[in-house]
Amino acid sequence: xxxxxxxxxxxxxxxxxxxxxxxxxxxxxxxxxxxxxxxxxxxxxxxxxxxxxxxxxxxxxxxxxxxxxxxxxxxxxxxxxxxxxxxxxxxxxxxxxxxxxxxxxxxxxxxxxxxxxxxxxxxxxxxxxxxxxxxxxxxxxxxxxxxxxxxxxxxxxxxxxxxxxxxxxxxxxxxxxxxxxxxxxxxxxxxxxxxxxxxxxxxxxxxxxxxxxxxxxxxxxxxxxxxxxxxxxxxxxxxxxxxxxxxxxxxxxxxxxxxxxxxxxxxxxxxxxxxxxxxxxxxxxxxxxxxxxxxxxxxxxxxxxxxxxxxxxxxxxxxxxxxxxxxxxxxxxxxxxxxxxxxxxxxx
Amino acid sequence: xxxxxxxxxxxxxxxxxxxxxxxxxxxxxxxxxxxxxxxxxxxxxxxxxxxxxxxxxxxxxxxxxxxxxxxxxxxxxxxxxxxxxxxxxxxxxxxxxxxxxxxxxxxxxxxxxxxxxxxxxxxxxxxxxxxxxxxxxxxxxxxxxxxxxxxxxxxxxxxxxxxxxxxxxxxxxxxxxxxxxxxxxxxxxxxxxxxxxxxxxxxxxxxxxxxxxxxxxxxxxxxxxxxxxxxxxxxxxxxxxxxxxxxxxxxxxxxxxxxxxxxxxxxxxxxxxxxxxxxxxxxxxxxxxxxxxxxxxxxxxxxxxxxxxxxxxxxxxxxxxxxxxxxxxxxxxxxxxxxxxxxxxxxx
DNA sequence: ACTTAGCACTCTCCCCCTGGGAGTGCTAAC
DNA sequence: GTTAGCACTCCCAGGGGGAGAGTGCTAAGT
Numbered sequence: 001x002x003x004x005x006x007x008x009x010x011x012x013x014x015x016x017x018x019x020x021x022x023x024x025x026x027x028x029x030x031x032x033x034x035x036x037x038x039x040x041x042x043x044x045x046x047x048x049x050x051x052x053x054x055x056x057x058x059x060x061x062x063x064x065x066x067x068x069x070x071x072x073x074x075x076x077x078x079x080x081x082x083x084x085x086x087x088x089x090x091x092x093x094x095x096x097x098x099x100x101x102x103x104x105x106x107x108x109x110x111x112x113x114x115x116x117x118x119x120x121x122x123x124x125x126x127x128x129x130x131x132x133x134x135x136x137x138x139x140x141x142x143x144x145x146x147x148x149x150x151x152x153x154x155x156x157x158x159x160x161x162x163x164x165x166x167x168x169x170x171x172x173x174x175x176x177x178x179x180x181x182x183x184x185x186x187x188x189x190x191x192x193x194x195x196x197x198x199x200x201x202x203x204x205x206x207x208x209x210x211x212x213x214x215x216x217x218x219x220x221x222x223x224x225x226x227x228x229x230x231x232x233x234x235x236x237x238x239x240x241x242x243x244x245x246x247x248x249x250x251x252x253x254x255x256x257x258x259x260x261x262x263x264x265x266x267x268x269x270x271x272x273x274x275x276x277x278x279x280x281x282x283x284x285x286x287x288x289x290x291x292x293x294x295x296x297x298x299x300x301x302x303x304x305x306x307x308x309x310x311x312x313x314x315x316x317x318x319x320x321x322x323x324x325x326x327x328x329x330x331x332x333x334x335x336x337x338x339x340x341x342x343x344x345x346x347x348x
Numbered sequence: 349x350x351x352x353x354x355x356x357x358x359x360x361x362x363x364x365x366x367x368x369x370x371x372x373x374x375x376x377x378x379x380x381x382x383x384x385x386x387x388x389x390x391x392x393x394x395x396x397x398x399x400x401x402x403x404x405x406x407x408x409x410x411x412x413x414x415x416x417x418x419x420x421x422x423x424x425x426x427x428x429x430x431x432x433x434x435x436x437x438x439x440x441x442x443x444x445x446x447x448x449x450x451x452x453x454x455x456x457x458x459x460x461x462x463x464x465x466x467x468x469x470x471x472x473x474x475x476x477x478x479x480x481x482x483x484x485x486x487x488x489x490x491x492x493x494x495x496x497x498x499x500x501x502x503x504x505x506x507x508x509x510x511x512x513x514x515x516x517x518x519x520x521x522x523x524x525x526x527x528x529x530x531x532x533x534x535x536x537x538x539x540x541x542x543x544x545x546x547x548x549x550x551x552x553x554x555x556x557x558x559x560x561x562x563x564x565x566x567x568x569x570x571x572x573x574x575x576x577x578x579x580x581x582x583x584x585x586x587x588x589x590x591x592x593x594x595x596x597x598x599x600x601x602x603x604x605x606x607x608x609x610x611x612x613x614x615x616x617x618x619x620x621x622x623x624x625x626x627x628x629x630x631x632x633x634x635x636x637x638x639x640x641x642x643x644x645x646x647x648x649x650x651x652x653x654x655x656x657x658x659x660x661x662x663x664x665x666x667x668x669x670x671x672x673x674x675x676x677x678x679x680x681x682x683x684x685x686x687x688x689x690x691x692x693x694x695x696x
Numbered sequence: 697a698c699t700t701a702g703c704a705c706t707c708t709c710c711c712c713c714t715g716g717g718a719g720t721g722c723t724a725a726c
Numbered sequence: 727g728t729t730a731g732c733a734c735t736c737c738c739a740g741g742g743g744g745a746g747a748g749t750g751c752t753a754a755g756t
Contacts, residue, residue, distance in 0.1 A: 029719050042729050047720070065719050065736045106500060106514035140492045144504050147696055152454060152508050156492050160500050162512045166454035242608035260590035348495055377748050390700050395749070413706045413748050700755075706748090713741085720736100726729075 006056075011081065012037060013049045014058055018070045018078040022322050025249050027067030072287040072321070075299070079284045079325050088330045096121075096334055101342035106160040107131075107311075110346065111237055114305075114315060114339045119240030121331055124247075124319035125263065127302075129273045131311035132234040133163055134195040141185050141227065143178035151178060153226030157194065159311050159347050167225045173218070181219035185227075198228045234313060236266040236273070244319075253320050258294035263318070268292040273314040276302050282333040286321055297321060301328045303336035306343050315339060354404075359429065360385060361397045362406055366418045366426040370670050373597045375415030420635040420669070423647070427632045427673050436678045444469075444682055449690035454508040455479075455659075458694065459585055462653075462663060462687045467588030469679055472595075472667035473611065475650075477621045479659035480582040481511055482543040489533050489575065491526035499526060501574030505542065507659055507695050515573045521566070529567035533575075546576045582661060584614040584621070592667075601668050606642035611666070616640040621662040624650050630681040634669055645669060649676045651684035654691050663687060 006014065016036050020028045030043040030050060037046070050068050053059045058074035061067070070078065100113050111128050119126035137158035144152040149169040156162055173181075189197045201224050204212070212220070241263050244256065253259060262268050272291050276283050282303040287296055299321045306312030315336050317328055354362065364384050368376045378391040378398060385394070398416050401407045406422040409415070418426065448461050459476050467474035485506035492500040497517040504510055521529075537545045549572050552560070560568070589611050592604065601607060610616050620639050624631050630651040635644055647669045654660030663684050665676055 027719090031719080043719090044721095044729050044731095045727085048728085051721080061720090063736060064721095065734080067719065103516075106494075106498075106512070108512075109514070142490045142502070144488045144508075146454075146508055147694070150454075150508075152504060152510070154490065154502055154504070154510060156500060156502070160492075160494055160498075160514060162500070162502060162510065164454070164456075164510045166457070166508060168451075239612070242605055242612050245605040245608055257590055257593040260593055264587070264590050346495070375748090379748080391748090392700050392702095393698085396699085399750080409749090411707060412750095413708075415748065698756085700753100702752090702754100703750105704752105705750085707746105708748105709744105709746090711743090711745105714739105716737105716739090718735105718737090720734080722732090722734100724729100724731090726727105 006053075006077070009039070009041075010049055010053060011077075012039075013046060014053055014070075014074060015078055015081060017050075017059065017068055018074060021069050022324060025252070025322060027062055027069045029067035032067070075286045075321055075325075079286070079329075082326055082329065084281050084329070085333065088334045093334050093338065097338040097341060100335070100338050101345070105346075107157075107343070107346060108161065110339065110342050111313075114335060115237040115239045118315060118317065118331070118335050119243070121335075122240075122317045122319070122328055124243050124317050124323065124328070125238065125240045127269055127273065127314075127316040127318055128237040129270055129313045129315075130161070130235040130237070131159070131306060131313045133157060133161060134193065134198070136161060136194060136311040137191055138189050138194050138197050138227070139186075140190070141182050141223070143182050143222065143226070145173070145175045145178055151222070151226075153222070155194075155227055157311075158191075159343070165226055167222075169222075177215070177218070178222075180215060181222050184216060184219040185223050189223075194227065197223075201228060233267075234270055234274075236270045238263055238266070238269070247320050249320050249322050252322060253297045255294070259298065262292050262294045272300065273302060273316055276300070276316075277304055277312075277314055282329045282336070284325065284329065299323055299325075301325070301332045303332045305336040305339040307340070310347070311343065354401075354425070357387070357389075358397055358401060359425075360387075361394060362401055362418070362422060363426055363429060365398075365401075365407065365416060366422060369417050370672060373600070373670060375410055375417045377415035380415070423634045423669055423673075427634070427677075430674055430677065432629050432677070433681065436682045441682050441686065445686040445689060448683070448686050449693070453694075455505075455691070455694060456509065458687065458690050459661075462683060463585040463587045466663060466665065466679070466683050467591070469683075470588075470665045470667070470676055472591050472665050472671065472676070473586065473588045475617055475621065475662075475664040475666055476585040477618055477661045477663075478509070478583040478585070479507070479654060479661040481505055481509060482541065482546070484509060484542060484659040485539055486537050486542050486545045486575070487534075488538070489530050489571070491530050491570065491574070493521070493523045493526055499570075499574075501570070503542075503575055505659075506539075507691070513574055515570075517570075525563070525566070526570075528563060529570050532564060532567040533571050537571075542575065545571075549576060581615075582618055582622075584618045586611055586614070586617070595668050597668050597670050600670060601645045603642070607646065610640050610642045620648065621650060621664055624648070624664075625652055625660075625662055630677045630684070632673065632677065647671055647673075649673070649680045651680045653684040653687040655688070658695070659691065 013033055016033050017028045030046040033046045034041055034043045050059060057071060058077055059068040060071050099117050101110055111130055115126045115128040139158045140156040142154045146152055149172050150166050151169055152164060152166050154164045201220055204220050205224055282301060285291055285300045298318055300316055300318050302314050302316035304312055304314050315332060317332055361381055364381050365376045378394040381394045382389055382391040398407060405419060406425060407416040408419050447465050449458055459478050463474045463476040487506045488504040490502045494500055497520050498514050499517055500512060500514050502512045549568055552568050553572055630649060633639055633648045646666055648664055648666050650662050650664035652660055652662050663680060665680055
């Protein structure tokens with residue numbers, strides 16, 4: 001994008017307007033800004049700058065004789081000007097870590113806590129996408145015979161995630177046979193990522209490359225129906241959605257109903273988070289861009305946790321565009337770090 | 349309660365007012381009712397009846413010269429006058445059953461589907477409380493060694509529910525030892541309800557009544573920390589909460605924020621449902637009575653599924669007091685039956 | 697004794713108007 | 727390039743005023 005650089009004063013005016021607007025929720029006039037700015041300028045000068053900023057698309061007016069409020073682009077500019085890291089004291093960060101993972105637990109619990117703490121501290125909607133199973137190593141599988149020809153397959157990942165699925169066998173198997181099959185699969189595949197396991201199993205099933213014992217073949221087939229599939233759907237935790245209703249600027253969020261629908265439809269959220277995934281620092285999305293329809297008037301502050309070559313996911317805060325960016329970015333960043341640390345301890 | 353019986357005409361007037369109010373959401377005047385009633389009466393007569401109904405606490409006026417609207421008591425009376433069963437055609441019921449459980453699956457999936465279908469058809473918030481684990485029979489347990497001294501305990505109930513918990517051992521155990529312990533526990537306790545198992549384990553731990561091998565003692569101890577505990581917390585599924593925002597009478601629901609908080613705080617919902625539990629037909633709660641604070645302006649239509657001597661839980665619809673009771677009651681009742689049927693097939 | 701027509705009364709809601717205030721853009725002077 | 731001055735625009739809150747819906751009461755009818 002060929003966005004013209006703003007000179008220092010214009011940027012200062014824009015920042016002040018954004019901050020003021022976030023604070024009060026009302027269009028900001030030239031007088032207010034002139035008073036708030038460090039350097040002393042007259043309202044008239046500010047007006048000139050504002051007119052310029054409006055021409056450039058950073059500001060808009062609800063009507064002719066009202067103050068200005070930031071556009072999406074205005075927010076964007078403001079946010080990119082914010083310092084990214086180190087906004088949180090070491091003490092606070094440590095504190096956070098102990099709140100999230102006071103002692104070694106399992107991954108689900110860890111993520112629940114992460115989500116809870118994030119919702120609590122951000123006072124907004126916290127969203128946590130669990131690592132998709134395909135990224136984590138296969139640790140264990142267990143088959144439990146149910147009534148009929150049904151079998152409950154329970155897959156455990158290295159990090160202690162558990163996935164279960166009921167499958168129907170074409171012909172009955174005894175619990176002994178099931179145990180053998182499970183043991184075989186564990187022996188053969190433990191330690192590899194579930195994505196790899198899936199791949200290997202597919203190969204073994206189609207290519208007749210290898211000579212397999214009968215029971216091995218059976219085990220592989222069982223693994224195919226139970227381990228394989230929807231590994232990429234990562235669970236999404238949400239907490240604090242009721243906060244949206246108490247936000248001082250509910251009206252600005254557009255149709256609340258659709259916002260809640262998106263939140264409820266976890267898949268959409270998961271996609272939005274996935275799209276944002278990357279290894280470094282916190283990210284901010286304002287308005288629709290990569291967000292699903294319905295969130296046009298929301299902002300999403302997200303950061304990834306974990307390591308790209310291991311299990312990793314995303315934590316995020318969803319709120320109105322009028323949110324306290326500096327604070328929230330620092331928080332999300334710190335939470336992501338804390339979660340990463342806890343995750344490492346879990347899989348160590 | 350010594351509620352005076354209403355004579356036929358008073359009851360008819362009340363019913364008409366309630367139905368009209370549910371339809372339009374506006375206070376109903378005597379003229380409307382006079383027109384709507386089967387027997388032809390004049391508005392003046394209706395006014396007399398209405399004044400009487402107001403004195404008895406069934407109706408209220410928002411202000412002197414507006415129509416009447418039902419009070420909680422008015423709704424209550426209206427609902428008790430509704431037929432309870434057989435409001436849904438057999439065809440619809442069958443249809444429902446096939447939507448919920450097209451083929452044998454596992455319990456969680458069954459309940460998710462139940463919740464989904466209920467939300468879909470009621471166009472309101474569907475709430476499903478899963479059977480607490482303590483009611484279901486113990487089928488299987490599996491211990492998976494994690495890093496450190498942590499062990500992941502996975503408990504499977506007869507119906508195929510899975511519960512996991514990470515526990516920390518005071519001293520390390522090999523996977524072999526863990527497998528032995530699990531096998532021992534299964535051998536010894538499979539088939540009993542988890543409540544019983546918990547009890548037995550407690551006995552064995554405290555009373556030195558029985559001579560136990562070392563590894564048995566170890567297994568029991570492991571079982572105590574992993575099987576025992578929070579069995580009574582039943583998971584609660586919720587779907588469709590965004591519907592509340594689209595309800596034509598959002599305002600009447602009081603503070604939406606607190607309503608959503610209660611919904612988000614599943615424990616509160618679980619308690620409310622548990623309080624209502626009983627074996628027979630659908631139940632309706634209007635306003636606070638046994639509902640948690642915040643739901644003063646909501647109605648809850650619930651019914652139990654399953655059998656009291658086996659796994660059982662509750663399905664419910666949460667909505668504004670102004671909901672279509674007849675339809676909703678029939679639906680909830682039918683869903684509960686369908687779920688019961690599916691559950692029986694699952695554990696057969 | 698119950699029902700009903702008639703009537704005065706009450707209260708809300710909506711529309712219109714108006715004045716005040718906040719903020720703007722422009723122009724001209726610094 | 728900055729600023730004071732000024733006319734202009736537009737929203738918003740507050741104050742009638744009239745229409746409409748619905749009531750309670752009274753008195754007459756069955």
